[in-house]
Amino acid sequence: MKKLFLCAALAVFAFSSVKAQSFNGSVSAALPMGDAGDLSSFGINLEANYLWAVSEEFNVGVAAGYHHYFGKEYSDSFAGTTITYDAEDSSFLPISGAARYSLSEEFTVGVDLGYAIGISPDYNDGGFYYAPKVQYGISEAIDIVLAYKGVSLDGGSFDAISLGVEFEL
Template identity: 50%
Template sequence: MGDVKDYSSLNIGVDVNYLWNVSEEFDAGLTAGYTTFLGKDGADALGYLPIAAAARFNVSEDFTIGVDLGYAIGVNPSGLDSGFYYVPKVQYGVSESLDIVLAYKGISVNSSNVSSLNLGVEFGL
């Protein structure tokens, strides 16, 4: 997706976040992680270290909508530009400590956009 679609077809990442319960319906916190866009045809992968503020709104007992907003530091290959990081997401609670997450991950770098549509899981500890 975005300007990277001819360069990469797979994004893999892991994030850790800490959320404070602001109210019964709203959580806010911080998130950080590592995400890589694997290169096609032997091209180098693009690796980023995102650091962001996180917000979650519990729409119902099972559904949550949220967003992570921050900065993605380009770490691989050396000299990779950094940029604005944004991740709107929808989560479905499978259990008290497990959610299925559908998210759109975007990194705006200069006049380009590196993005992906992601499906994943979130574990609560």
């Protein structure tokens, strides 16, 4: 525990002395996949990150967001009887560390790793959050972002592919 505290303190002091920093906001549309795709039809993600430049190509920081997935109607058959259900909407509040590496002027790869707090439905406890992404800069302050976002849940995962726009604020 002492080592973890020491590493965190060193990271804070190291990043506080770095001059180059950026604050970004993004909005994206998401298509749930796998088990999540059985219960949800579409999602909207709002995110913000604050990044510090470690080098000219590498940035690290923190990220947070709100992900909302709209439930859909699905059917289940049991003993020759089909029952139709309306799935509830699912919401997460991901809080994570963020890393970005610039491959060129236009392309950046990155990952967000952390924990997604389950907001809804009531039985959604959340889980480990991961979001690898690729960004294409269309201007100095606007990027198109393609990401695979997942939350590891008890007994499964909630995965989605998203496409959106990130703005430097």
